[in-house]
Amino acid sequence: METVQIAIAGVGLVGRRHADAINQLKHVTLSGVVDPSDEGRAYAQDRGVPCFDTLEDLFAAQKPDGLVLATPTPLHVEQGLEAVRHGCPVLVEKPLATSASEARTLVDQAEANSVPILVGHHRRHNPLIRKAHEVVSAGGIGEVRAVHVNCWFYKPDHYFDEAPWRKKAGAGPISVNLAHDVDLIRHLCGEVQSVQAQSAPSMRGFENEDVAAAVLRFENGAIGTITVSDSIVAPWSWELTSNEYPIYPPTPESCYMIGGAHGSLSVPDLRLWTHQDGMRDWWTPIAATTLIREASDPLVNQMHHFADVIAGRADPLVSGREGLRTLKVLEAIQAACKTGKIVEIHPGQDIETEGEYAAAG
Numbered sequence: 001m002e003t004v005q006i007a008i009a010g011v012g013l014v015g016r017r018h019a020d021a022i023n024q025l026k027h028v029t030l031s032g033v034v035d036p037s038d039e040g041r042a043y044a045q046d047r048g049v050p051c052f053d054t055l056e057d058l059f060a061a062q063k064p065d066g067l068v069l070a071t072p073t074p075l076h077v078e079q080g081l082e083a084v085r086h087g088c089p090v091l092v093e094k095p096l097a098t099s100a101s102e103a104r105t106l107v108d109q110a111e112a113n114s115v116p117i118l119v120g121h122h123r124r125h126n127p128l129i130r131k132a133h134e135v136v137s138a139g140g141i142g143e144v145r146a147v148h149v150n151c152w153f154y155k156p157d158h159y160f161d162e163a164p165w166r167k168k169a170g171a172g173p174i175s176v177n178l179a180h181d182v183d184l185i186r187h188l189c190g191e192v193q194s195v196q197a198q199s200a201p202s203m204r205g206f207e208n209e210d211v212a213a214a215v216l217r218f219e220n221g222a223i224g225t226i227t228v229s230d231s232i233v234a235p236w237s238w239e240l241t242s243n244e245y246p247i248y249p250p251t252p253e254s255c256y257m258i259g260g261a262h263g264s265l266s267v268p269d270l271r272l273w274t275h276q277d278g279m280r281d282w283w284t285p286i287a288a289t290t291l292i293r294e295a296s297d298p299l300v301n302q303m304h305h306f307a308d309v310i311a312g313r314a315d316p317l318v319s320g321r322e323g324l325r326t327l328k329v330l331e332a333i334q335a336a337c338k339t340g341k342i343v344e345i346h347p348g349q350d351i352e353t354e355g356e357y358a359a360a361g
Ligand SMILES: NC(=O)C1=CN([C@@H]2O[C@H](COP(=O)(O)OP(=O)(O)OC[C@H]3O[C@@H](n4cnc5c(N)ncnc54)[C@H](OP(=O)(O)O)[C@@H]3O)[C@@H](O)[C@H]2O)C=CC1
Pocket: 009, 010, 011, 012, 013, 014, 015, 034, 035, 036, 037, 038, 040, 053, 054, 055, 070, 071, 072, 073, 075, 093, 094, 095, 120, 121, 122, 163, 176
């Protein structure tokens, strides 16, 4: 297998995880880093790769086979378009952009120029999600009727102080965190048709909401409830339950409950609940079996997949178009929080918002 050269723009929190993932793969190497910060330069030096201040400088000096964009979200579209101009496949971190209309410009340009975009919804590369998808789509719980999603944790003040863009409009937990959950819920339960939602402004004085709840109606008739907060002390989030990344101390709880006409599945513990003898009857004993699944690092799996996409061996599992659909749901949640109205999601039509994501609270 030929070596795939990948550059990373933005070597902060998640950019370094991508670099670690590259390290795990024999056929992928880090060709360079784009990051204007002193920390970025020091990191590149440690890794023994060149560091550039801008993407323009990177492309003037080398032609990587692929680029990871792990920069602050407001930079994704402009930098993604630059990668597309250079014909360079790009893995863009989530969310794809700060607004769906901007994201569409990037996705349209990439498709018109046949440059693959992969969106960093890495949880889809987790074997436990593959298993959950396999069971739900094979009818293992019958028709999906309802889903409940919990995304509650407490981010310490220094998380915000270290990267002040995280306090600014557009970087609230709906955009930064719920992006992953909405992507997974669409993947497991189907497309979202309409949204109602409420949010509360940040008690820490940031420009975003710090708690929000939404009711989702899916195209298949299912209903979902989803709540998010980065200022609640609790164990019920993907981070604290999936055991995916060691910096989050794991708990044995779950964060999603998917309810079907014949059974229910909790995720990520993958407990499948059914009544004895296949009965559907609340007076018959109900019990859970835990589904067997493999375990591996989704960031490494995603990087392996990106190398396959670059080599033309695979189509993006989470394409730019997919990332855009998730972004539209997030935008609908933001719009519903602001207006208090039901927001319908129509394919190919923008959600009416006041421009970019503003504070929902
Ligand atoms: N998939 C996942 O699990 C995660 C995804 N994310 C997403 O990844 C993105 C980055 O988030 P996060 O890692 O927390 O951000 P950080 O702030 O930790 O890192 C961003 C890095 O990009 C640098 N940077 C700023 N401007 C440029 C530029 N023009 N070109 C290149 N580098 C630049 C920053 O430097 P400086 O500090 O000087 O500004 C910083 O080093 C966001 O979109 C976020 O939503 C984040 C966390 C996890």
